[in-house]
Amino acid sequence: MFYIIQQTLNALQLGSIYALIALGYTMVYGILTMINFAHGDLFMVGAFLCFVAATFFHMSFIPALLLSILGTALLGVVIEKFAYKPLRQAPRVSAIITALGVGIFLENFTLALNPYPRFIPPLVCNLTWTFGELSFSLLQVMIITLSVILMLLLDFTVRRTMVGMAMRAISWDKSVAPLMGIPVNRIISATFAIGTGLGGAAGMMYGLAYPVIDPYMGIMVGWKAFISAVVGGIGNIRGAMIGGFILGAVEILVAAFFPSTYRDFVAFALLLVLLIFRPHGILGKPHAQKV
Amino acid sequence: MELKKIHSHLAGIAASRRMLPVLLVGGFFLSLALPRLDWVDSYVQLIIMYIGINVILSASLNLVNGYMGEFSVGHAGFMAIGAYTASVLTVSVFPPGAAGLFFPLAVAAGGAAAGAVGLVVAFPSFKTRGDYLAIVTLAFGMIVKSIIENIEWVGGPRGFIGMEKLTTLPWVFVWTVFSLWVIRNLVYSRYGRGILSIREDEIASDLMGVNTREIKVIAFVISSFFAGIAGGLFAHLLQFINPRCFDILKSTDILIMVYLGGIGSIGGSILGAGIYTVLLEVLRPMGIWRMVIMPLMLVLLMIYRPYGIMGLREFRWFVPGVDLEGLHRPDKKGKSKTDALAG
Numbered sequence A: 001m002f003y004i005i006q007q008t009l010n011a012l013q014l015g016s017i018y019a020l021i022a023l024g025y026t027m028v029y030g031i032l033t034m035i036n037f038a039h040g041d042l043f044m045v046g047a048f049l050c051f052v053a054a055t056f057f058h059m060s061f062i063p064a065l066l067l068s069i070l071g072t073a074l075l076g077v078v079i080e081k082f083a084y085k086p087l088r089q090a091p092r093v094s095a096i097i098t099a100l101g102v103g104i105f106l107e108n109f110t111l112a113l114n115p116y117p118r119f120i121p122p123l124v125c126n127l128t129w130t131f132g133e134l135s136f137s138l139l140q141v142m143i144i145t146l147s148v149i150l151m152l153l154l155d156f157t158v159r160r161t162m163v164g165m166a167m168r169a170i171s172w173d174k175s176v177a178p179l180m181g182i183p184v185n186r187i188i189s190a191t192f193a194i195g196t197g198l199g200g201a202a203g204m205m206y207g208l209a210y211p212v213i214d215p216y217m218g219i220m221v222g223w224k225a226f227i228s229a230v231v232g233g234i235g236n237i238r239g240a241m242i243g244g245f246i247l248g249a250v251e252i253l254v255a256a257f258f259p260s261t262y263r264d265f266v267a268f269a270l271l272l273v274l275l276i277f278r279p280h281g282i283l284g285k286p287h288a289q290k291v
Numbered sequence B: 001m002e003l004k005k006i007h008s009h010l011a012g013i014a015a016s017r018r019m020l021p022v023l024l025v026g027g028f029f030l031s032l033a034l035p036r037l038d039w040v041d042s043y044v045q046l047i048i049m050y051i052g053i054n055v056i057l058s059a060s061l062n063l064v065n066g067y068m069g070e071f072s073v074g075h076a077g078f079m080a081i082g083a084y085t086a087s088v089l090t091v092s093v094f095p096p097g098a099a100g101l102f103f104p105l106a107v108a109a110g111g112a113a114a115g116a117v118g119l120v121v122a123f124p125s126f127k128t129r130g131d132y133l134a135i136v137t138l139a140f141g142m143i144v145k146s147i148i149e150n151i152e153w154v155g156g157p158r159g160f161i162g163m164e165k166l167t168t169l170p171w172v173f174v175w176t177v178f179s180l181w182v183i184r185n186l187v188y189s190r191y192g193r194g195i196l197s198i199r200e201d202e203i204a205s206d207l208m209g210v211n212t213r214e215i216k217v218i219a220f221v222i223s224s225f226f227a228g229i230a231g232g233l234f235a236h237l238l239q240f241i242n243p244r245c246f247d248i249l250k251s252t253d254i255l256i257m258v259y260l261g262g263i264g265s266i267g268g269s270i271l272g273a274g275i276y277t278v279l280l281e282v283l284r285p286m287g288i289w290r291m292v293i294m295p296l297m298l299v300l301l302m303i304y305r306p307y308g309i310m311g312l313r314e315f316r317w318f319v320p321g322v323d324l325e326g327l328h329r330p331d332k333k334g335k336s337k338t339d340a341l342a343g
Helices: A002-032 A039-056 A061-087 A092-113 A138-160 A162-172 A184-209 A217-232 A237-257 A260-277 B002-036 B042-067 B075-093 B096-125 B131-150 B169-187 B190-200 B202-207 B212-238 B248-261 B266-282 B284-304 B324-328 B337-342
Strands: A128-131 A134-137
Touching: A002 A039, A002 A134, A002 A138, A002 A162, A002 A184, A002 A217, A002 A237, A039 A061, A039 A092, A039 A184, A039 A217, A061 A092, A061 A184, A061 B284, A092 A217, A092 B248, A092 B284, A134 A138, A138 A162, A138 A184, A138 A237, A162 A184, A184 A217, A217 A237, A217 A260, A217 B131, A237 A260, A260 B096, A260 B131, B002 B042, B002 B169, B042 B075, B042 B169, B042 B190, B042 B212, B042 B248, B042 B266, B075 B096, B075 B131, B075 B212, B075 B248, B096 B131, B096 B169, B096 B212, B131 B248, B169 B190, B169 B212, B169 B266, B190 B202, B190 B212, B202 B212, B248 B266, B248 B284, B266 B284
Parallel strands: none
Antiparallel strands: A128 A134
């Protein structure tokens, strides 16, 4: 029993990180129908910003978190302005290739500046509660709570505010939205800022939970989060959250029963099976192609 | 007057195309001679061989991504299957002394294995389209890597060694020419027109009676077959393979070569593979910064030339034209067909 609760907690922790990153993928896809393959590397930048903040500026948890979020959000907006915006009319594949290129650039730029894996000092005091066999740390609780808060905030923004309404309008019909007076470019920038900011927050939490970070850490986590977004139905915000938690649970389950080397295999096999039977994801809606 | 100009132009192409067999034979003998004569050192020869392998990879990926307009990102996975199949064959199956004799067989078997897996992947994945195909092939690449890491008798994550250095310049030349020949002839065949029609408008080509399902599967299988061939050559050139040689970064490399050279163009694939391979070597003194500059260049290229250098264009040599000699030959009335064309 304790074991199950323990594993559920682990699954929630991993799942909330995946869900936060998946939100960035799904928001950008919803608005631009473009897969931002550099998102996993923005997550990595978030972790490195936290490292810089904690090691060189000795910031505490909240300022470091803010720096991670704002820094990656700014980077996301800049990338969108310089790399993706000129390609809005270009074939979609060019945009995807550009995103891959930006991702490789971020990885290797970080690697060039910082050739060694780094260790993030603990920013949250190492408090652990134990009930019988069950033990959970303050960090775990903070990660889960904070992610849930961020997700609720995002859900509120998208459903209840003007900016969110404009986002939904653009993803509904990109050509009519500007006719209704929606500043498309500004909304797209806002989307990128929010999406990558969440990714940066996830990067920081991941870095605190698994403290050794390196410039390539974003690749695998990024792809996993992308799978979560697809599983939930890409373009659908609540779907991305659900997908993140599902993937987290599946990975923890696999690691509990099989050698951990099978973890990636199962994650990707899950994706393939799902795509065959439900190609539009759990919450996504199938749409017929019109001629 | 205009017609005459065009005509002499076409005749010029035809004349240069007649040089093709000469070039091929000459190239083959050059590839035989280069390692023996002391013209270029072994480092340059190695780079030439890498270019050849990369040409096979980018041309085969161009078939799916460029000509068919789909977006496959798992090419390195097929390469891995070919590499491991061929290596296991030459190391453990074929008699040790005669591995050199069986080498082409091993490479072909690697290609066949990759093609077979390509068939298995193609059927479910072409139920989905566009972005989702990218996801399926991506997942496939990850799964291949993950499976190989879990098979202990091919070394698991540590990798597989023991291959002799069987990939030589002539073999690379032969396989490269062979794959370019097959892909070029496929593209300009009836099937190839079907492949292009899928890129232009899948629904329309379906309505025109093109069997799009079948054509997609064929193109995908042929593409993965050649990826497997390239994998076999790669394994016997490097003499050491591990699952990480074939991860997503390798797939990205191939993608870059395709989109750098230009989609839907065999000449583009040759250019892209050549430029990318040579540039990476030239920039080697810059260390890690070359991997910072390369993606930047790719981004700039995509912004200013989204179809790549040769995008959707082709070297004239590869394009089948009118049978010009037939045009020149006068018919019974003593008039050549071109006069008839001129009216």
